[in-house]
Amino acid sequence: MTSIKRRTLGALAALLLAGTIVGPSFGQDTPVQGGTLIYLEQQAHTNLYPPAGGFYPNGGVLNQITDKLTYQNPQTLEIEPWLAESWQVNDTATEYTFKLRPGITFSDGTPLDAKTVALNYDTFGLGNKDLKYPVSEVINNYDHAEVIDDLTIKFHFNKPSPGFLQGTAVIGSGIVAASTLALPYDELGDATKIIGTGPFVVESETLGKELNLKAREDYNWGPVKFTHQGRAYLDGIKYIITPEDSVRIGALLAGQADAIRQIQAYDEPQVIDAGFPIYAPGTRGLNNAISFRPDNPLVADLKVRQALLYATNRKEIVDTLFSANYPLATSVLSSQAAGYVDLSDKLVYDQDKAKALFAEAGWTPGADGILEKDGQKLDLTVYVSLPQPQNEGVLQLLAQQWAQVGVKLNVLAGDAGSRTLDLLDPLKTPVNVTMVGRADPDVIKSAYYPKNRDWLLQKGGSSDKTNFVDDKLNALLEGLAAETDREKRLAIAGDIQRHVLDEAYTIPFFEEPQAFATAPYVNGLEFEAVGRPSFYNTWVAAH
Amino acid sequence: MSRYIIGRIGQALLVLWIAFTASFLLLQALPGDAILIKFQNPELGLGPEQIAALRDAYGVDSPLWQQYLQALGNFLTGNFGYSVVGSVPVAHELLTNLPATARLASLGFTLAVIIALGLAFLATLAPFAWLRTAIQSIPSLFVSLPVFWLGIMLIQIFSFRLKWISVINPGEFEGLILPVITLAIPISAPLAQILIRNIDEVSTQPFVAVARAKGASPSWVLWRHVVKNALLPTLTIAGILFGELLAGAVITETVFGLNGIGGLTERSVRFQDTSVIQAIVVFSALCFVAVNLIVDLLYPVFDPRLRRLKGAPA
Numbered sequence: 001m002t003s004i005k006r007r008t009l010g011a012l013a014a015l016l017l018a019g020t021i022v023g024p025s026f027g028q029d030t031p032v033q034g035g036t037l038i039y040l041e042q043q044a045h046t047n048l049y050p051p052a053g054g055f056y057p058n059g060g061v062l063n064q065i066t067d068k069l070t071y072q073n074p075q076t077l078e079i080e081p082w083l084a085e086s087w088q089v090n091d092t093a094t095e096y097t098f099k100l101r102p103g104i105t106f107s108d109g110t111p112l113d114a115k116t117v118a119l120n121y122d123t124f125g126l127g128n129k130d131l132k133y134p135v136s137e138v139i140n141n142y143d144h145a146e147v148i149d150d151l152t153i154k155f156h157f158n159k160p161s162p163g164f165l166q167g168t169a170v171i172g173s174g175i176v177a178a179s180t181l182a183l184p185y186d187e188l189g190d191a192t193k194i195i196g197t198g199p200f201v202v203e204s205e206t207l208g209k210e211l212n213l214k215a216r217e218d219y220n221w222g223p224v225k226f227t228h229q230g231r232a233y234l235d236g237i238k239y240i241i242t243p244e245d246s247v248r249i250g251a252l253l254a255g256q257a258d259a260i261r262q263i264q265a266y267d268e269p270q271v272i273d274a275g276f277p278i279y280a281p282g283t284r285g286l287n288n289a290i291s292f293r294p295d296n297p298l299v300a301d302l303k304v305r306q307a308l309l310y311a312t313n314r315k316e317i318v319d320t321l322f323s324a325n326y327p328l329a330t331s332v333l334s335s336q337a338a339g340y341v342d343l344s345d346k347l348v349y350d351q352d353k354a355k356a357l358f359a360e361a362g363w364t365p366g367a368d369g370i371l372e373k374d375g376q377k378l379d380l381t382v383y384v385s386l387p388q389p390q391n392e393g394v395l396q397l398l399a400q401q402w403a404q405v406g407v408k409l410n411v412l413a414g415d416a417g418s419r420t421l422d423l424l425d426p427l428k429t430p431v432n433v434t435m436v437g438r439a440d441p442d443v444i445k446s447a448y449y450p451k452n453r454d455w456l457l458q459k460g461g462s463s464d465k466t467n468f469v470d471d472k473l474n475a476l477l478e479g480l481a482a483e484t485d486r487e488k489r490l491a492i493a494g495d496i497q498r499h500v501l502d503e504a505y506t507i508p509f510f511e512e513p514q515a516f517a518t519a520p521y522v523n524g525l526e527f528e529a530v531g532r533p534s535f536y537n538t539w540v541a542a543h
Numbered sequence: 544m545s546r547y548i549i550g551r552i553g554q555a556l557l558v559l560w561i562a563f564t565a566s567f568l569l570l571q572a573l574p575g576d577a578i579l580i581k582f583q584n585p586e587l588g589l590g591p592e593q594i595a596a597l598r599d600a601y602g603v604d605s606p607l608w609q610q611y612l613q614a615l616g617n618f619l620t621g622n623f624g625y626s627v628v629g630s631v632p633v634a635h636e637l638l639t640n641l642p643a644t645a646r647l648a649s650l651g652f653t654l655a656v657i658i659a660l661g662l663a664f665l666a667t668l669a670p671f672a673w674l675r676t677a678i679q680s681i682p683s684l685f686v687s688l689p690v691f692w693l694g695i696m697l698i699q700i701f702s703f704r705l706k707w708i709s710v711i712n713p714g715e716f717e718g719l720i721l722p723v724i725t726l727a728i729p730i731s732a733p734l735a736q737i738l739i740r741n742i743d744e745v746s747t748q749p750f751v752a753v754a755r756a757k758g759a760s761p762s763w764v765l766w767r768h769v770v771k772n773a774l775l776p777t778l779t780i781a782g783i784l785f786g787e788l789l790a791g792a793v794i795t796e797t798v799f800g801l802n803g804i805g806g807l808t809e810r811s812v813r814f815q816d817t818s819v820i821q822a823i824v825v826f827s828a829l830c831f832v833a834v835n836l837i838v839d840l841l842y843p844v845f846d847p848r849l850r851r852l853k854g855a856p857a
Contacts, residue, residue: 046630238712243800417574436585
């Protein structure tokens, strides 16, 4: 709650500053049962296979209809019991034993038992080629699940997997019924087929237009430490797909909707001025940034990358385009994430230093002012990343800043196909927009390791056109994924953040939030650890 | 007449096959493919080996002719495959979206015709010359209104300010009012322009002068003599405007948050969702062919000179 409170206080402070006296009317404290929440989503959900929950619209649905084995407290980041009442981990983090809570049922009436949980994790951990299920990003080194008894399950890993416990709490680890996982992957875009144990059930759906959830009367297995137990307060939630920003905000302010997702920073004032609270939970992973592909000869030289880092006025970007909900990044990792180290001293804006470094690296201004070396111009290309907030604006401003030191940055939109292919070729895309949310240090390995997201495009990773490899970084990442001692693990996370900035691989801009707004009478809208909404505790006051 | 119709149906089948093949080839020529776009997407966070395994499972790297024959075979047996983006059968997406667009488009078109006729009559019959000129310039104004702007303005005024109509969660009929107006206004403009011009042209014909000389009132002349003759070119344009309707529907659907073929097409093209695009292309081709066939069959109804010697439709 601290983060939400902080944001709300921030919003209130902004209201006072703006001289407005109309505040949100948080009059009642006793939750009221009943009512259907009208929630406007910017985009329709796609595939609702739980590991596809990383896509915000998917996560926003899955978080209501599925539960997880464990609950990660968004304030403390501690793992608490949920569907599992207790668990044990062996010393090498290769065996995890979970004891399930008895009496839990899926919405189709089938019981939640060890067998079903085993099927879920075998699918998430290994994929299913026949049904085309991909594996889940958060489950590393998975071997198999062993059903000990009806309510006890043991997971075996072929290498230490210290991140697994947190992995059981993420949005991508919702447990679904066996009947859901018997369907081909290609049919899981139909929400009515996703059977979970969650506080809400899919009642009906019009593809691409609206989705109706209704509360499950017999729900009685929320996260153990919640004060609210039993069924959800709301009777239902109506998701309406409203792609147009002005229509979402206008409808909220005009009283046609109760809650909306996605408010751009420039639209925040009109929402706040109307006395409507904005929630901007952080996504707690790697910050919104750009990362270099050092295989490209233009950015292969450390001095060039460092010069580009010095030439980037990150504060100007954040101050010009964003609001207080988008804090300036002080490391590659979010300041709300476990293992974060404040590295602001490595993220300094200094044009003179940038120019000196370019000169040291042998780059001199050409006739057109653009830096040249051996007849080649320092001319870089980057693709806009549509899901990231105002990304085109960020990149255009960056291009202006870099132009001041003689570097040309071309900002491309491009069709999805060309973009995807070009991003696999370091020669075509020396720079890429990067960001990923997850509240566990494993996220750093996910981002940089060649067999995962492979942000730097290393040899042996996603691109067959690259020879770049950083053995030191990869060894650190492997160490992070395997270290079972928490303190040592966090220390490695710190070492990686330092290494990434010393090598100037990544220039982080800001800590990316997910922005929501509600009507003043909506209470108890909460967020899981990476900013997906949870409506279980939400209630609507008389208005 | 039946030979004529059989010939036209044969032509139609050929058009459909060409549309299918051309869209297949064009989609293949684009860089990347739907599977790559979907699974290389950072939202799933898959590693290179996992993506390779999925590409293999989907068979996207098999030879082109093999993929073509398979796609064609599936189509002929009524199996449209799965939408890669939506993760539902293509048939499911079409069944959800087609009726919605058909309703929006047909109502939009009907309203456009009513607006066009209204404008044309007013432009001809209005009492003062300055008023007639003013009315005649309305179509130029309508045609230059961007659909998205019009939609947002209508919403802001009638829904958010005046609160007459809900855009969010409206009733069945209520939800159609603003989108239909948004779609109809730009479509009505070319119809009205053509109609006004043709009314002007036909009005100068000798037979009109004869009718007037016989003492017919201006509205009688307009209804009985002029409009009948001025409708023919308008009908041709109406057939062509069908394409515009689809284009307008994309934007209208996005602004109003309606589901429909417009939005589906836009999304599918963006993500190169081949099976959906092909189904839409073939379906649109079918509509085009049908609309044009109907227009051709209607000509003789309006113009006796185009009637064949025998078996003319009544």
